Amino acid sequence: MRKKWLIPGLTAFFLIATLAAAAYDFPGYWNKGVTWVGGLTGFSTDAIKLDESAYRFGLDLQGGTHLVYQADMSKVEGTEQGAALEGVRDVIERRVNAFGVSEPLVTTAQGNRIIVDLAGVLDVTEAIKQIGETPILEFKEANTEVGRAATAEEQAQIDAANITERQKASEVLARAKSEDWVALSTELNGNDLGWISADNTDFGYLVQEALNFRTKPGSVVSRVIETNGMLNIVRYDEKKDSQKMQLSHILICFEGKTSCANPIPAIEANQKLIALKDGLTAENFSEKAKEFSTDLGSASDGGYLGWIEPGQTVAAFELAALNTPVGGISEVVETEFGYHIIYKKAQEPITVYHLEDIALKLTTLNDIAQVDEQWKSTGLTGQQLKTATVEFDQTTGSPHVALQFNAEGADMFAEITGRNIGQQVAIFLDGSPISVPTVQDQIAGGQAVITGSFTLDEAKTLAQRLNAGALPVPVSLLSQQTVGPMLGQTSLDRSITAALAGFGLVGLFMLVMYQVPGFVAVVALLFYVALNLLTYRIFGVTISLSGIAGLVLSIGMAVDANVLIFERVKEELRAGRDLRSAIDEGHHRAWPAIRDGHLTTLIAAVVLYTFSSSFIKGFALTLSIGVLFSMFTAVTVTHTYLLASQKVKWMNKIKHYARHIPEQK
Amino acid sequence: MTFSFVKHRKIWFVLSGILIVGSIAAIAIFGFNFGIDFTGGSIIELNFQNRPSVEETQTILSAAGYDHSVIQPSGETEMIIRLEALDETAHQAVLSAFEVKDPGVTELQFNSFGPSVGSELRKKTTTGVIVTLLLIGLFIAWSFRKVSDPVKSWKYALITVFAGFHDVIVPLGLFAILGHFFGWQIDTAFVAAALTILGYSINDTIVVFDRTRENLGRFGDEHFGDTVDKSIQQTLFRSVYSSLTTMLALVAIFVWGGETTRPFALALFVGIGIGTYSSIFIASPLLVAWEEWNHRRRA
Numbered sequence: 001m002r003k004k005w006l007i008p009g010l011t012a013f014f015l016i017a018t019l020a021a022a023a024y025d026f027p028g029y030w031n032k033g034v035t036w037v038g039g040l041t042g043f044s045t046d047a048i049k050l051d052e053s054a055y056r057f058g059l060d061l062q063g064g065t066h067l068v069y070q071a072d073m074s075k076v077e078g079t080e081q082g083a084a085l086e087g088v089r090d091v092i093e094r095r096v097n098a099f100g101v102s103e104p105l106v107t108t109a110q111g112n113r114i115i116v117d118l119a120g121v122l123d124v125t126e127a128i129k130q131i132g133e134t135p136i137l138e139f140k141e142a143n144t145e146v147g148r149a150a151t152a153e154e155q156a157q158i159d160a161a162n163i164t165e166r167q168k169a170s171e172v173l174a175r176a177k178s179e180d181w182v183a184l185s186t187e188l189n190g191n192d193l194g195w196i197s198a199d200n201t202d203f204g205y206l207v208q209e210a211l212n213f214r215t216k217p218g219s220v221v222s223r224v225i226e227t228n229g230m231l232n233i234v235r236y237d238e239k240k241d242s243q244k245m246q247l248s249h250i251l252i253c254f255e256g257k258t259s260c261a262n263p264i265p266a267i268e269a270n271q272k273l274i275a276l277k278d279g280l281t282a283e284n285f286s287e288k289a290k291e292f293s294t295d296l297g298s299a300s301d302g303g304y305l306g307w308i309e310p311g312q313t314v315a316a317f318e319l320a321a322l323n324t325p326v327g328g329i330s331e332v333v334e335t336e337f338g339y340h341i342i343y344k345k346a347q348e349p350i351t352v353y354h355l356e357d358i359a360l361k362l363t364t365l366n367d368i369a370q371v372d373e374q375w376k377s378t379g380l381t382g383q384q385l386k387t388a389t390v391e392f393d394q395t396t397g398s399p400h401v402a403l404q405f406n407a408e409g410a411d412m413f414a415e416i417t418g419r420n421i422g423q424q425v426a427i428f429l430d431g432s433p434i435s436v437p438t439v440q441d442q443i444a445g446g447q448a449v450i451t452g453s454f455t456l457d458e459a460k461t462l463a464q465r466l467n468a469g470a471l472p473v474p475v476s477l478l479s480q481q482t483v484g485p486m487l488g489q490t491s492l493d494r495s496i497t498a499a500l501a502g503f504g505l506v507g508l509f510m511l512v513m514y515q516v517p518g519f520v521a522v523v524a525l526l527f528y529v530a531l532n533l534l535t536y537r538i539f540g541v542t543i544s545l546s547g548i549a550g551l552v553l554s555i556g557m558a559v560d561a562n563v564l565i566f567e568r569v570k571e572e573l574r575a576g577r578d579l580r581s582a583i584d585e586g587h588h589r590a591w592p593a594i595r596d597g598h599l600t601t602l603i604a605a606v607v608l609y610t611f612s613s614s615f616i617k618g619f620a621l622t623l624s625i626g627v628l629f630s631m632f633t634a635v636t637v638t639h640t641y642l643l644a645s646q647k648v649k650w651m652n653k654i655k656h657y658a659r660h661i662p663e664q665k
Numbered sequence: 666m667t668f669s670f671v672k673h674r675k676i677w678f679v680l681s682g683i684l685i686v687g688s689i690a691a692i693a694i695f696g697f698n699f700g701i702d703f704t705g706g707s708i709i710e711l712n713f714q715n716r717p718s719v720e721e722t723q724t725i726l727s728a729a730g731y732d733h734s735v736i737q738p739s740g741e742t743e744m745i746i747r748l749e750a751l752d753e754t755a756h757q758a759v760l761s762a763f764e765v766k767d768p769g770v771t772e773l774q775f776n777s778f779g780p781s782v783g784s785e786l787r788k789k790t791t792t793g794v795i796v797t798l799l800l801i802g803l804f805i806a807w808s809f810r811k812v813s814d815p816v817k818s819w820k821y822a823l824i825t826v827f828a829g830f831h832d833v834i835v836p837l838g839l840f841a842i843l844g845h846f847f848g849w850q851i852d853t854a855f856v857a858a859a860l861t862i863l864g865y866s867i868n869d870t871i872v873v874f875d876r877t878r879e880n881l882g883r884f885g886d887e888h889f890g891d892t893v894d895k896s897i898q899q900t901l902f903r904s905v906y907s908s909l910t911t912m913l914a915l916v917a918i919f920v921w922g923g924e925t926t927r928p929f930a931l932a933l934f935v936g937i938g939i940g941t942y943s944s945i946f947i948a949s950p951l952l953v954a955w956e957e958w959n960h961r962r963r964a
Contacts, residue, residue: 068782111785128753477752479778487710487773494921502917506910513906546857549918549926553861553933556911557868563910564872567903593875596808597868603800604864608857611793616857623861 011644014527014637021530025537027051055536058544058618061492063485064119067128069475071112081112088475089114092131114475124482131475138382138428139413140375141420150365161363169224169231169360176220176233181356190358194311195242197350207353210236229362237354242310245321246346248285248303250276251295253338264395273332273339282327285343294338300445303343310352317342375426375433378416384409388463390456391449399459401450410446418442495548502552503529506559514566516656520641521562521634528558528626528633535625547618554626557601561634564590570658579654580646587639594635602627671894674950681831681947684939688838697837698844700852703787705780707751709759711744714769721766722746729762737848739924743773751777790856797860801867802826808871809878815889816956824955825870828948832866832940833859836932849928858932865911866940869904870948876900877949890953897949908941 023030027050034048059066071088073081085108092114093106105117118127150158176184184190198207209225215236225232254269264272276292286302293299310318320333321342330342361367386404393400405413416425417439426433427450435450483491507525510518532551536543569586577585605627608620645651670677701708717725719736722744726734735747751759756775763770802822809818836859843849876896912934919930 070781125753125757477779479782480753480756480775481777482772482775484771484773486712486771495926498918498921498926501921502914505913505917509906509910509913545922545926546854546929549922549929552914552918553911556907556914559910560868560907563906564903567900567906571899589879592879593872596805596871596875600801600804600867600871601861601864603804604797604860607793607797607800608860611789611796616853619857 007640007643008647010640014640015523018523018527018530021527021534024050025530025533055533056540056542057492058542058547059117059119059481059488060483060545061488061495061543062119063483063488064117065124065127065483066479066481067116067118067131068109068478068480069114069116069131070478071114072474072476073112085112085114092116092475096127096131113478120485124480128477128480139378139380139416140426140428140433141378141416142423143374143376145366145376150369154365154368157368158363158365161368165231165360165362166224169233172358172360173220173224173233176235176358181220181235185356185358188358188360190356193355193357195240195352195354196311197244197309197352199350200309203355203357206232206234206355206357210234210353210355226362229364231360231362233358233360235356237356239351239353241349242352243322243347244307244309244350245344247305247308247321248289248343248345249295249298249305249317250285250289250293250303250341251298251338252276252292253294257336257338269339273341277329277332277341280329280341282329282343282345285329295441298444300447309350375428378412378425380405380409380412380416384412386446390459390463399454399456401454401459401463403448403450405446405448407446410444413446413448414442414444491545495545499548499552503555506555510559510562514657516645516651516653517562517566517569517642520645521559521566521638524562524633524638524641525555525558527637528629529555531629531633532622532626535629536622541621541625542618543622544618546616547622550619550622551626554623554630557598557627558630558634560597561590561594561630562638564594565635565638566657573654573658579652579657580643582657583639583642583646587635591635594631598627598631668898669894670897670945671890671950671953674946674954677946677950678954681943684835684838685831688834688841691838691841695841695845697841697851698848699783700850700855701747701750701776701778701783702853703783703851705750705778705783707748707756707775707777709746709748709756709772710739710774711746711763712771712773713742713744713763713767715767716742716744717766725762725766726759729759731759735848750779786853793856793860794863797863798826798829801829801863805867805871805874809874811878816952820952820955821874824948824951825867825874827951828870828940828943829863829866831943831947832862832936835939836862836936839935840928840932852928854926854929855932858929858936861933862936862940865937866943869908869940869944872903873897873900873944873949874952877952889956893949893953897945901945904941904945908937911937 031049038044069092071085073084076084089106089108093104096104096106096116096118104119105115107115107117109115116131118124172184172188193203193206196203196207198204198211200207205227206225209223210221213222215221217236217238219236221234221236225234252269252273253263254266255263256266257263272292276288280288286304289303290299293303295303298305308318308321312318313321314335314337316333316335317340320330320340321344324330324342324344326344326347328344330340330344333340333342384405386406386409388401388403390399391402392398420439421441422439424436424438427435427437437450503525507522510521510525512518514521529551532554535541541547565586568590569582572582572585572589573579602624605620605624609617609624716738719738722736723734726732726736726746726748731748733749737745737747739745748759756777760770760772802825805825806819806822809821811818837851840849840851840855844851873896876899877893880892880896880899915930915934915937918926919934922930
């Protein structure tokens with residue numbers, strides 16, 4: 001037997017739940033209501049006010065654009081496709097976010113698809129243009145060249161200037177031959193070039209010319225030497241025999257030293273070096289250099305610096321190298337870059353010349369015309385990038401982004417960094433610079449690091465963007481569905497009308513056909529609708545045109561269950577049962593049919609959801625939610641209400657359920 | 666009520682035979698007018714201040730390089746144009762061609778589907794229908810597993826699925842005719858309608874079968890045909906009322922839901938009507954026919 005309080009208690013609970021759900025479904029009305037009550041009673045009602053955020057409407061109801069993109073994965077390995085697609089999705093999402101559309105939705109779908117939902121009014125053409133561009137990563141260097149030929153006018157200007165300049169150089173040469181060099185050099189900002197060989201990459205030419213013109217030590221070269229847009233007046237001081245050395249080194253830089261990427265305290269660097277030096281041999285030098293050297297330019301080559309001529313390195317370094325025997329390892333040397341240990345592999349005698357130089361500039365096109373672009377391409381792009389990963393600075397723990405180039409990229413990068421030491425190289429993504437590091441040294445090995453004050457998320461994002469930019473995954477627009485805001489509003493109005501009318505017609509039908517139980521069914525149906533809307537709001541179900549159709553249809557299904565039950569109750573009454581047991585038995589007997597019918601509909605809805613486009617998904621989703629709720633409201637809730645209504649005099653007559661059956665006592 | 670649905674079954678079978686053959690013939694003769702989501706293509710819906718005539722529109726489109734177009738005026742000021750699939754550049758070009766003609770033109774809707782999307786959707790839809798039928802059939806065979814005498818539970822399943830097929834083929838035939846004469850299209854929404862009809866029709870059939878299942882347990886000694894007839898009559902009001910309520914909801918969608926959902930509502934309306942008919946007049950009598958045929962064979 002049921003407990004006495006169960007039916008009235010449950011009935012009260014369901015009715016209150018209906019009201020509560022309705023209040024939550026229509027927060028605007030609820031808030032107006034409590035404000036009104038607050039006005040009457042004088043209590044503050046803010047605490048019980050509800051958030052009025054709206055339902056999530058589909059693009060067909062609020063206007064917007066639904067874009068489906070196909071990512072071309074033909075050049076990506078199977079295992080990497082998932083990550084690549086996510087990368088592309090993130091890039092598109094960031095671009096989309098820049099449009100300022102409210103709640104843009106970028107999702108991936110089966111078959112390497114990316115779906116972009118943009119709500120509201122926007123410039124679709126511009127949006128499509130920006131989304132469709134494949135991310136482009138480029139390395140650029142400072143542009144110093146005017147990238148075009150001089151016009152006739154400019155050429156005349158240059159020629160005229162050059163004539164004057166050459167004349168002036170001749171005058172300086174004449175003065176150099178007769179006057180005191182030191183005074184002249186000071187006056188004209190001359191340079192001491194130091195000891196250089198004839199093979200020196202920068203100034204070897206000057207040595208060769210000095211020798212060609214048979215200049216004697218201590219005198220000025222008899223001609224003006226023209227190189228690289230410069231007019232050189234050169235004094236040959238003296239020559240001596242020296243050594244060029246084939247050197248490798250290990251550098252441990254530390255705090256306060258020039259161009260130290262990851263500074264550590266000096267004491268720590270010292271300890272590191274002492275530990276390192278113990279057991280260091282010619283054989284394992286290269287290996288140790290790879291492992292420990294902080295000179296990124298040479299570390300990957302085992303610390304190898306090549307043939308070093310006098311004057312090419314800082315004095316302390318050169319001296320230590322000279323004092324090291326061939327095949328030997330030096331003591332620890334401190335220079336402005338940090339602590340070094342040098343390994344001397346070989347040594348050859350060379351002759352070096354001490355030159356001094358007064359250089360006068362020749363006017364070129366770059367001097368008279370403007371540089372068009374601040375940056376110029378180096379040819380190194382995302383095409384040559386292998387991977388970008390987030391790494392952490394071992395000392396400071398701050399994240400940075402490490403790049404690994406492929407072989408071709410590594411060579412190009414070494415070349416680019418080599419010619420831009422001390423200058424900036426810019427990393428461009430999609431045409432704007434994202435990082436402009438200063439090159440500290442030539443970098444071989446194809447590894448680069450983008451440092452900066454990144455948060456971890458920023459570093460991750462950057463790595464993702466770079467990986468996406470580096471990946472050859474072009475996207476193409478497969479389909480576009482745009483609904484203008486005007487049509488969206490019309491559709492919304494219409495579908496709300498249709499939903500209300502559908503509910504009204506069904507309710508009217510029930511009242512006419514079943515009177516009292518029909519009324520009970522309609523009250524249960526209100527709970528049903530309130531529960532559905534509640535679910536949409538809580539779980540953010542997107543309400544689309546087809547979704548509303550699904551709801552209206554599920555109302556039909558819910559009513560169907562009631563019709564089944566009421567017809568069954570009628571039969572049980574005809575079979576001679578009293579009203580109360582007929583209600584129980586009617587529910588009991590109708591249940592298998594209701595269950596099977598609802599489950600088959602649910603099967604169809606789930607299949608629909610799995611196999612269809614987003615338009616149909618909305619329909620399948622609301623239908624599924626509806627079917628699940630109607631099994632509860634149309635059966636349990638209606639049953640409870642019917643039993644409760646037996647206590648009400650005007651509702652508990654058999655004639656309300658079936659005609660032509662005599663009332664029982 | 667003394668009317669026997671089972672006894673007169675030959676009439677219903679012939680009627681349904683005509684419906685099915687007619688529908689298949691209509692499909693064979695007219696074919697389907699597939700929507701752009703199945704074939705690839707684009708649809709532009711424009712609202713004009715001064716709407717050009719269909720001929721003028723044709724001229725504008727031809728000048729823009731589109732000779733194959735379907736132009737359909739809609740409402741007072743609107744025009745629906747169907748073209749091949751357009752990329753965004755082409756789309757803008759078409760729009761500006763109309764803007765030259767009428768600066769007050771606004772775009773209400775634009776959809777474009779590449780051809781690959783269409784073929785994929787066709788494949789998905791076919792799979793979807795087959796999977797639905799299979800799952801529902803399996804479910805019924807399982808649900809009716811306790812009643813295997815005199816008719817095996819898999820026969821209930823097979824007949825239910827056949828009734829579902831019956832109820833989907835008729836709206837398909839209707840849409841083939843509507844598509845040919847009035848340009849109504851079979852699109853994704855229609856597929857949703859068809860799958861819903863399946864679920865609904867099968868629900869209807871199950872309600873009657875469920876009653877047969879119950880009555881077999883109670884009056885097991887009766888003639889099978891009589892039990893089925895009794896079951897149909899007992900569930901008759903329910904079947905009619907339920908369909909009526911759902912069809913009322915659909916009338917609301919048809920009248921007030923706007924043009925986009927109208928074909929969808931019509932397909933459902935017809936399908937659910939047919940579904941009710943088939944659950945009463947076809948599915949249960951078929952069950953009897955099958956049983957008697959077996960009986961005769963054994964005798």
